[in-house]
Each structure stands twice: as structure tokens, then as C-alpha cells.
Amino acid sequence: MQSAALVTGASSGIGAEIARELHRRGGHVVLVARRADRLAELAAELGERAVVVPTDLSRPAERASLPDRVAALGLQIDTLVNNAGLAVMGPQHRADPDAELNVIEVDVAAVVDLCTRFVPGMVARGHGAVLNVASVGAFGPLPGGAVYGASKAFVLSYTHALRAELKGTGVTAATLCPGPVHTGFGELAGIPDEQAEKLMPKPLWVPANEVARAGVDGLVAGRAVIVPGRYNRVAAAVNYLTPRRLLLPLLARGVLKS
Numbered sequence: 001m002q003s004a005a006l007v008t009g010a011s012s013g014i015g016a017e018i019a020r021e022l023h024r025r026g027g028h029v030v031l032v033a034r035r036a037d038r039l040a041e042l043a044a045e046l047g048e049r050a051v052v053v054p055t056d057l058s059r060p061a062e063r064a065s066l067p068d069r070v071a072a073l074g075l076q077i078d079t080l081v082n083n084a085g086l087a088v089m090g091p092q093h094r095a096d097p098d099a100e101l102n103v104i105e106v107d108v109a110a111v112v113d114l115c116t117r118f119v120p121g122m123v124a125r126g127h128g129a130v131l132n133v134a135s136v137g138a139f140g141p142l143p144g145g146a147v148y149g150a151s152k153a154f155v156l157s158y159t160h161a162l163r164a165e166l167k168g169t170g171v172t173a174a175t176l177c178p179g180p181v182h183t184g185f186g187e188l189a190g191i192p193d194e195q196a197e198k199l200m201p202k203p204l205w206v207p208a209n210e211v212a213r214a215g216v217d218g219l220v221a222g223r224a225v226i227v228p229g230r231y232n233r234v235a236a237a238v239n240y241l242t243p244r245r246l247l248l249p250l251l252a253r254g255v256l257k258s
Helices: 013-024 036-046 060-071 097-125 146-166 185-189 193-199 208-221 230-241 244-256
Strands: 002-008 028-032 050-052 075-082 128-133 171-176
Touching: 002 013, 002 060, 002 097, 013 028, 013 036, 013 075, 013 128, 013 208, 028 036, 028 075, 036 050, 060 075, 060 097, 075 097, 097 128, 097 146, 097 171, 128 146, 128 208, 146 171, 171 208
Parallel strands: 002 028, 002 075, 028 050, 075 128, 128 171
Antiparallel strands: none
């Protein structure tokens, strides 16, 4: 079996850039996302050592099939990057229940599912790494994106616990918490980049390739939490430390009235 990294949400944005970064460093990469055409384009760009495994991570049965599909390619996963994610923005009293539950399925359930399927093999082999992608929004509640913010807070907490459990096994786990990035993610969530730029100052925006490089560097260095960009690190600290009675009205005013 050949060692490989599996990257979810690899069809665009941060996921595609993480796949490029891992491939650039000499590894095999397994590209996972729903959009097979986008994955094929990236695999063609990368050339050898890149394979495509189209998967809808919102479907438990498709997630469950991933280990066997990867093994059939002669690959074993020693680096797992749970990057796939989506969001639905707006107040909960106007929310579509199916859409919100789909966010939980992709942003939460898929992370746990893939970790529990691939991490045991890493532990058995005595080496491996997990990079779970959250957000600066993981450090506090997010009015107007309540489910998304809570999902990313789950990923951060879950990965902290996973990291502690894995101590001494040769396997590590880290959380990548980017701030705003131009990837088209916001457009899908209902907040176009033009609108998001009015809510979040320009210094917070970090290019996707820089986020990917910081994530992989941080994982290699053994860091627990990786927040790309100095201003985002400040924003994360402010989000985490500011009393909720002061912070939440400001956040709600900015998002819900935009």
C-alpha cells in the first residue's frame, strides 16, 4: 500500500490549495468532493500522484464506502484533511430545516465519520496526521450563522480532544481556523464577497494558497490550532475573550442587518 493524503472539499478553494500544497511536497493525494468534473480538472493539473474519488459527504453510505474505495486504489491514508464544509446564513426563525441539517451532516458528521474510519489505521501503523478545518468563527457564537458557527466550534473542540487521545500514538491532530477567504464559499452561503468585505476589514482576508500553506506547515510543526494571518489571530482572541453580552449584539447587528 502506498501512503496518501485524503483531502475533502478538494474541488475548489482552500481544499484545492491544500491538495496542491501536499502534492507539491511529494505526496500522493486523494481528491474527494461531489463535483467530479472539478476534481478531474485538478487531478489533470497535478498529474501523477493525484487520484479522484467523487463522494457526496452529506450521504452516510458514501462516506462509509470511502476506505474500501481508497484501498482498491492501492492507497492507505496517513494524512486526513477534513476540509469540506458549507453554511447557510440568516436568522433561525426563517431557516430551512433541511438546509441547516445538511450543514451539520457535512460540517460535523462527516468529520467524525471519516476520523473514526481512517484514524484507527494510522494508530495501528504508528504514524499519521489529521487536519480538521474549522474557522475563526469557531471561537464564539455567530448570530446569522448559528448552525455554521456551532458546527465549527464542534470541530475545534472535537479536534482538541482527539489530539489529546492520540498523544503517544505517533498520530497528531490539528485544527485550521481561517478567517475570510475569497473562495466562492460566501456566495453559496448567501453572503457574496462584496457584502462580506463590508462586514470584515480587508486585513482579515488571506488568500487561499496562503491559508493552505499555513495549515500544512502548522500540521507538520505539530501545532494544535492554526489561525492564518496576524489580524485573524487577534480577531480570534477577541471573539473568544470578549464577554458575550457585549460581543453578541455587535455581531448580530453587523450580520442580520446587512
